[in-house]
Amino acid sequence: xxxxxxxxxxxxxxxxxxxxxxxxxxxxxxxxxxxxxxxxxxxxxxxxxxxxxxxxxxxxxxxxxxxxxxxxxxxxxxxxxxxxxxxxxxxxxxxxxxxxxxxxxxxxxxxxxxxxxxxxxxxxxxxxxxxxxxxxxxxxxxxxxxxxxxxxxxxxxxxxxxxxxxxxxxxxxxxxxx
Amino acid sequence: xxxxxxxxxxxxxxxxxxxxxxxxxxxxxxxxxxxxxxxxxxxxxxxxxxxxxxxxxxxxxxxxxxxxxxxxxxxxxxxxxxxxxxxxxxxxxxxxxxxxxxxxxxxxxxxxxxxxxxxxxxxxxxxxxxxxxxxxxxxxxxxxxxxxxxxxxxxxxxxxxxxxxxxxxxxxxxxxxxxxxxxxxxxxxxxxxxxxxxxxxxxxxxxxxxxxxxxxxxxxxxxxxxxxxxxxxxxxxxxxxxxxxxxxxxxxxxxxxxxxxxxxxxxxxxxxxxxxxxxx
Numbered sequence: 001x002x003x004x005x006x007x008x009x010x011x012x013x014x015x016x017x018x019x020x021x022x023x024x025x026x027x028x029x030x031x032x033x034x035x036x037x038x039x040x041x042x043x044x045x046x047x048x049x050x051x052x053x054x055x056x057x058x059x060x061x062x063x064x065x066x067x068x069x070x071x072x073x074x075x076x077x078x079x080x081x082x083x084x085x086x087x088x089x090x091x092x093x094x095x096x097x098x099x100x101x102x103x104x105x106x107x108x109x110x111x112x113x114x115x116x117x118x119x120x121x122x123x124x125x126x127x128x129x130x131x132x133x134x135x136x137x138x139x140x141x142x143x144x145x146x147x148x149x150x151x152x153x154x155x156x157x158x159x160x161x162x163x164x165x166x167x168x169x170x171x172x173x174x175x176x177x178x
Numbered sequence: 179x180x181x182x183x184x185x186x187x188x189x190x191x192x193x194x195x196x197x198x199x200x201x202x203x204x205x206x207x208x209x210x211x212x213x214x215x216x217x218x219x220x221x222x223x224x225x226x227x228x229x230x231x232x233x234x235x236x237x238x239x240x241x242x243x244x245x246x247x248x249x250x251x252x253x254x255x256x257x258x259x260x261x262x263x264x265x266x267x268x269x270x271x272x273x274x275x276x277x278x279x280x281x282x283x284x285x286x287x288x289x290x291x292x293x294x295x296x297x298x299x300x301x302x303x304x305x306x307x308x309x310x311x312x313x314x315x316x317x318x319x320x321x322x323x324x325x326x327x328x329x330x331x332x333x334x335x336x337x338x339x340x341x342x343x344x345x346x347x348x349x350x351x352x353x354x355x356x357x358x359x360x361x362x363x364x365x366x367x368x369x370x371x372x373x374x375x376x377x378x379x380x381x382x383x384x385x386x387x388x389x390x391x392x393x394x395x396x397x398x399x400x401x402x403x404x405x406x407x408x409x410x411x412x413x414x415x416x417x418x419x420x421x422x423x424x425x426x427x428x429x430x431x432x433x434x435x436x437x438x439x440x441x442x443x444x445x446x447x448x449x450x451x452x453x454x455x456x457x458x
Contacts, residue, residue: 057335058254087258087331090338152240153346154247162240178338 011078015041015048018076022068026061026157029107032069036095039086047080048073053091056158056178093177105141108172110148110163113137115177138174140165150174204269204277210388212263213284214395215329216274217385217431218317219259220285223275224439225310226252227446228293229303237300244346248307251339258332276450280439287428288375290439301354301361301368308347309372312408313379315340316401325393348412355416362417369418374426379405381427 019041022032032038032052040051050069054062066083073081093112096104101111139146145167152162160173208216229249236242260271267274288306292298318340321333355365379398386397413420430436449456 054335056251056254057258057332057339058250058252060250088327088334090331090334092338152243153342153349154240154244156243158247158250176342178342 009043011048012041012043014076015050015073015078018072018078019050019069022065022072024061025064025068026059027104027107027109027159029103029109030096030100032065034097034100034103036097036100037065037091038069047082048078050081050083051086052083053086053089055091059158061157093175096175104175108141109160110138110141110172110174112175112177138163140168140170141172142170143168202277203279203282204273206267206269206274206278206282208263208267210385211392211394212266213385214389215259215263217284217286219256219263219274220283221289221310222252222259222314223256224283224285224442225289225306226250226256227442228289228291229307231293232303245303245307248311248343248346251336251343255332255336255339258336259329262328262332272450276447280435280443281433283435283439283443284431284433286375286378287430287436288372288378290430290436290442291372291375292438298371299364299368301364302372304347304350304354305365305368305372307343308351308412309376309379309409311340311343311347313401313405315344315408316404317396319404320396320401324395329394344408348408351412351418352416355413355418365416365418369421373421374424375428377423377426378428378431381431383432385431 016033019038020031020033024030024032024035027035035055037053037055038050039053042049042051050073052066052069062085066085069083070081093115096111104111137146138148138150140148140163143165145165147166148163149166150161151164151171155162155173159175159178161176162171163174164171226249229245229252232242232245233249234242236245256275257271260274264270264274289310291302291306293303315337318333318337322330322337324330324333351365354361356362357365380402382397382399386399389395390397390400410420428436430439
């Protein structure tokens with residue numbers, strides 16, 4: 001590895017460090033890296049390129065997040081930065097890191113369960129009942145009880161639904177598996 | 179008073195520069211393949227507009243949130259497709275959404291039919307949402323295999339969102355159809371009103387043929403079997419009869435719209451028409 005290559009990879013590593021501190025504006029408990037939307041940081045001759053996969057098609061935070069990423073990297077003196085959207089493969093909540101899940105729970109949002117199996121197209125298609133999609137085992141992020149009920153399939157942002165804990169009576173949000 | 183009338187805005191040519199400096203309409207002459215994508219994008223966009231009319235008016239708060247959440251997803255899907263088509267036609271997604279004339283929109287007539295404001299029922303909103311989201315779900319599933327990588331990527335995201343849409347809508351149809359006597363009566367009326375418009379979702383024309391031949395996406399007719407497989411069990415659950423096919427054919431996907439479309443566009447487009455290029 002030449003000195004130039006080392007300098008370049010150091011810059012990419014530094015960019016990742018900065019990105020770990022950039023929070024989702026809608027859910028300011030989780031960073032963009034823990035959310036799993038930063039897919040790659042690439043060094044080009046004319047600057048860094050950050051590849052970001054959007055969470056939901058209509059998520060209004062997408063552009064704010066891209067701007068926050070560009071601003072944070074610029075503030076860290078990492079030179080020219082461009083943020084590019086990478087749509088495929090589509091983002092899934094399975095990409096949220098264990099740390100991200102713990103942060104969500106501590107913030108009062110029940111993290112999503114695994115969705116890799118359920119999302120497989122054509123899987124057991126004959127038995128798929130679209131009516132039965134709601135998550136069954138959502139534990140209360142405050143008291144940990146599994147006795148919870150869904151209040152609303154949709155919530156304050158595209159990525160969440162509303163629940164209530166039957167044990168401690170606290171309402172809470174659930175990050176939908178997708 | 180010799181200043182009463184401002185000059186009419188110039189009719190824009192298909193050039194970007196003209197479109198960005200005038201309140202006039204853009205003229206977009208898409209290829210059959212671009213028209214295929216605009217048909218999907220426009221159906222998402224206009225359905226989103228109709229769903230958004232329920233904001234602050236749905237019968238319960240949870241449903242208010244749900245309908246606007248669905249609208250947001252649909253708006254995002256429309257935007258992604260219009261941006262993609264726009265790159266090929268020289269317009270951006272805002273120009274395509276807000277500066278096209280009625281005849282240049284290719285959405286199905288079903289999505290433009292009046293919602294809350296014309297005395298239509300919540301049952302109509304529920305039913306349309308179900309019929310449409312089931313259709314979109316089948317379509318997105320097939321578009322994941324599109325030969326156009328960007329379309330396949332958009333579909334890969336949208337198909338997951340549409341699963342939530344179908345689940346939500348399919349939850350409501352039996353609730354109303356198999357609910358009280360009154361809710362069942364209204365649901366039956368909604369079926370009688372809306373079902374004739376579903377035939378358009380499965381017609382075949384030159385646009386479908388071109389898209390299928392190019393490997394861009396399926397013909398509409400190829401979606402019918404899978405769509406019925408979603409619709410029929412839910413109708414059965416709800417105690418609703420699937421009506422027989424009639425002779426009526428709506429023509430929105432060819433740009434010939436119902437009398438409701440002009441009013442919808444007037445409201446949807448007014449901001450960009452009044453403040454061309456306005457952003458926030």
